[in-house]
Amino acid sequence: MSLSELIAGVEDHEQTLTVFNAGQADTDELRERFADRNVRVVSETTASGRPGEFLTLSDGDGVYTATDLDSFYETLAGRDRHLSDGARRTVLDHLDETLxxxxxxxxxxxxxxxxxxxxxxxxxxxxxxxxxxxxxxxxxxxxxxxxxxxxxxxxxxxxxxxxxxxxxxxxxxxxxxxxxxxxxxxxxxxxxxxxxxxxxxxxxxxxxxxxxxxxxxxxxxxxxxxxxxxxxxxxxxxxxx
Incomplete structure (x- = not known):
């Protein structure tokens, strides 16, 4: 498999970032944040409003990771300063290999x-x-x-x-x-x-x-x-x- 084919394989693997129980401002901010990535950002509300604000990352095979929204923002702030050296949250681990x-x-x-x-x-x-x-x-x-x-x-x-x-x-x-x-x-x-x-x-x-x-x-x-x-x-x- 060539380097181009490896990139194409990542490109074909679209992911969905679902933001639960958060305001529109948070959803809009994340859409802007990942506008240049092969990620679809959507918002949802749980029937009970619990367990607070959180997000999940999924693909065609289903949900495979989740985290609370505050922790995700904290990690994004760290990523703005450096490519992470190991203290990464699971969601960003998976988003790293998004086109x-x-x-x-x-x-x-x-x-x-x-x-x-x-x-x-x-x-x-x-x-x-x-x-x-x-x-x-x-x-x-x-x-x-x-x-x-x-x-x-x-x-x-x-x-x-x-x-x-x-x-x-x-x-x-x-x-x-x-x-x-x-x-x-x-x-x-x-x-x-x-x-x-x-x-x-x-x-x-x-x-x-x-x-x-x-x-x-x-x-x-x-x-x-x-x-x-x-x-x-x-x-x-x-x-x-």
């Missing part, structure tokens, strides 16, 4: 920086970054040289539209494949099993469907991160010097 639509360069850069920063702070594992073209990578060379000089193994992927750097502290993979030309990804694998809940694996994966507008998802799911890593290493494992 985002028409993100600008600025939003993509911001999300990428969070993952790059996580790799730097963890100080181990591997970082995989797709730049589409070498000319784009050229503008990030200073940052990726610093990352490459750290204990993190860094891999950069790009279509060779300009001459590559003479040498670098990271591994450069050059390929003219369409998915390299069209995909923006930053994937961090801390190379732990995550069996004790301490894994720091995360990924941002998107494709350019309109000029400089990106569609994709981010994830903290270890199995999804492992799949992306296996695909990149299996398809583009040869090192270009």
């Amino acid at each position: 985002f639509t028409s993100w600008s360069i600025g939003r993509m850069v911001s999300a990428s920086r969070e993952i790059e920063d996580r790799a730097w702070r963890v100080g181990r594992g591997s970082l995989y970054a797709g730049f589409q073209t070498l000319s784009t990578l050229r503008g990030e060379l200073d940052l990726y040289e610093r990352l490459g000089d750290s204990p993190v193994a860094v891999h950069a992927y790009a279509v060779p539209d300009v001459d590559p750097p003479q040498q670098s502290a990271f591994q450069l993979h050059l390929d003219r494949a369409d998915e390299i030309a069209n995909s923006w990804f930053v994937v961090f694998d801390d190379e732990t099993s995550g069996g004790d809940g301490t894994t720091q694996k995360c990924a941002l994966l998107a494709e350019e469907r309109e000029p400089r507008r990106f569609y994709g998802f981010w994830t903290y799911d270890a199995s999804t991160v492992d799949y992306i890593v296996d695909h990149l290493e299996g398809r583009y494992g040869m090192l270009e010097q």
Whole structure:
């Protein structure tokens, strides 16, 4: 399965966020909040008005997680500051793998920086970054040289539209494949099993469907991160010097 097919699989999985016993203002705020995501936000009222304000997340197979509204807002506030480091509520865990639509360069850069920063702070594992073209990578060379000089193994992927750097502290993979030309990804694998809940694996994966507008998802799911890593290493494992 290609990177594009992986994104399409997430896109086909629409979710419904149902807000119970809350005012219209809360529903409208959440609709605005998730306007660029593949999530339908609806409001409902229980017959008794209990157990207060809460929300559920569901798909075609039914409801699979719920939380009270105050806790959800608290977690959203934390997510505004950082991509979460593990203290996430269940609802946001699932929403992480919901498609985002028409993100600008600025939003993509911001999300990428969070993952790059996580790799730097963890100080181990591997970082995989797709730049589409070498000319784009050229503008990030200073940052990726610093990352490459750290204990993190860094891999950069790009279509060779300009001459590559003479040498670098990271591994450069050059390929003219369409998915390299069209995909923006930053994937961090801390190379732990995550069996004790301490894994720091995360990924941002998107494709350019309109000029400089990106569609994709981010994830903290270890199995999804492992799949992306296996695909990149299996398809583009040869090192270009």
